[in-house]
Amino acid sequence: MTAPTGPGRxxxxxxxxxxxxxxxxxxxxxxVPDLPVRSLLEAVDxxxxxxxxxxxFPVGAKWRSVAAGRSPIVVANGAEGEPASGKDRLLLHHAPxxxxxxxxxxxxxxxxxxxxxxxxxxxxxxxxxALAERERRGVDACSFxxxxxxxxxxxxxxxxxxxxxxxxxxxIPSFVALRPVREQGIAGRPTLVQNVESLADVALIARYxxxxxxxxxxxxxxxxxxxxxxxLWESSRIVEVPLGTTLENALGITPGRADTIQAVLLGGYGGxxxxxxxxxSLPFTEEAARALGTSIGAGVAVLLPAGxxxxxEVARVARYMEGEGAGQCGPCVNGLDVLASQLELLxxxxxxxxxxxxxxxxxxxxxxxxxxxxxxxGVARFVRSALGVFGDHAAVHLQRGPCQTTRPxxxxxxxxxxxx
Ligand SMILES: Cc1cc2nc3c(=O)[nH]c(=O)nc-3n(C[C@H](O)[C@H](O)[C@H](O)COP(=O)(O)O)c2cc1C
Ligand code: SF4
Numbered sequence: 001m002t003a004p005t006g007p008g009r010x011x012x013x014x015x016x017x018x019x020x021x022x023x024x025x026x027x028x029x030x031x032v033p034d035l036p037v038r039s040l041l042e043a044v045d046x047x048x049x050x051x052x053x054x055x056x057f058p059v060g061a062k063w064r065s066v067a068a069g070r071s072p073i074v075v076a077n078g079a080e081g082e083p084a085s086g087k088d089r090l091l092l093h094h095a096p097x098x099x100x101x102x103x104x105x106x107x108x109x110x111x112x113x114x115x116x117x118x119x120x121x122x123x124x125x126x127x128x129x130a131l132a133e134r135e136r137r138g139v140d141a142c143s144f145x146x147x148x149x150x151x152x153x154x155x156x157x158x159x160x161x162x163x164x165x166x167x168x169x170x171x172i173p174s175f176v177a178l179r180p181v182r183e184q185g186i187a188g189r190p191t192l193v194q195n196v197e198s199l200a201d202v203a204l205i206a207r208y209x210x211x212x213x214x215x216x217x218x219x220x221x222x223x224x225x226x227x228x229x230x231x232l233w234e235s236s237r238i239v240e241v242p243l244g245t246t247l248e249n250a251l252g253i254t255p256g257r258a259d260t261i262q263a264v265l266l267g268g269y270g271g272x273x274x275x276x277x278x279x280x281s282l283p284f285t286e287e288a289a290r291a292l293g294t295s296i297g298a299g300v301a302v303l304l305p306a307g308x309x310x311x312x313e314v315a316r317v318a319r320y321m322e323g324e325g326a327g328q329c330g331p332c333v334n335g336l337d338v339l340a341s342q343l344e345l346l347x348x349x350x351x352x353x354x355x356x357x358x359x360x361x362x363x364x365x366x367x368x369x370x371x372x373x374x375x376x377x378g379v380a381r382f383v384r385s386a387l388g389v390f391g392d393h394a395a396v397h398l399q400r401g402p403c404q405t406t407r408p409x410x411x412x413x414x415x416x417x418x419x420x
Pocket of ligand 2: 324333
């Protein structure tokens, strides 16, 4: 079957809003070749594929460590707890068979017979329909089960995924993890947790090989990324771009349009804010973002338009993130609430904020590096970067008072799970 030659790979088969059923999927991509385990491991190593769930860890290295254990289990992670991301849901809706092919390849490579598809409620119907099609055709040698991820920010963190599948502390990261989940995860067995976009890439690497995969992207970050872009169009859209492309080029943003963007949030609510010109000219890779103290996370770019008070938005997100903490460790129990409260004062009642902005670096420092998971670190990065980028706006609040009219912009789920 023809390998895609344009920038669109995972979205190549979708183009439209149609769901790609098994017949169309096989007609487009053909069956996954039956490669020996060694070739699969080598292909993924050589491809340089890195995980698209947020940490950008090399996939091949993780597979080898899981394959070294006994009776491993594979999880296709489509929880997508980040409210500003929609790419995993889109992929599972439009091209579920690419994800399931990739999961089956991963299972074969690490020696697993059981695959858990861990997805939000929104994706269950897409996945179960696709699994039923595969079962009728006898496509897979491994077994698949679907597990619903709770609608929470942390539910996709890998120890939280393991807890959900194990049925204890559902959707909550492990407070004390003696061993990483790749050694001891579901039912105490070595567990490979892999993001669904990473698995869809695996499905294409198994078909077309590592050199084809490396034909777009950069040396350290080969391939493409699905990016959820908010703020450029009426509603959020998902685009697929070669890694290393600038947002300016990928999105065709003219200088005139850039002037209407106050700042850009990369990586979502555990990521960080950058000035517009810096963000738009940055090669879209994790290493370029890290060099500036942020992250591209699961491929999120929020372009904050003029007319929205950034401090109100930062306070809304900080309060949401505080509510999403699992309340097990000091920073989540004490620190995040104080941080969110201070941000709310800065946004709405700045004259009551004694000491101006001086308390924020200390408050961020008190939560950083002290949780059992990186949730508080992500919040601190979000807040620190906001105060850096929106410092002038904060000074105006302190001198003249809060913005008079503002409309909520960033997607923040309410307690009922509805975005508001
Ligand atoms: C707070 C937090 C939330 C996360 N949420 C998700 C998620 O929704 N989906 C996901 O695939 N990975 C998520 N991750 C990353 C997972 O822990 C894990 O690294 C990932 O699923 C591994 O797949 P990958 O290597 O293909 O990225 C999250 C991590 C953290 C710290
Ligand atoms: S840092 Fe917060 S979210 Fe992470 S494990 Fe501790 S209490 Fe839970």
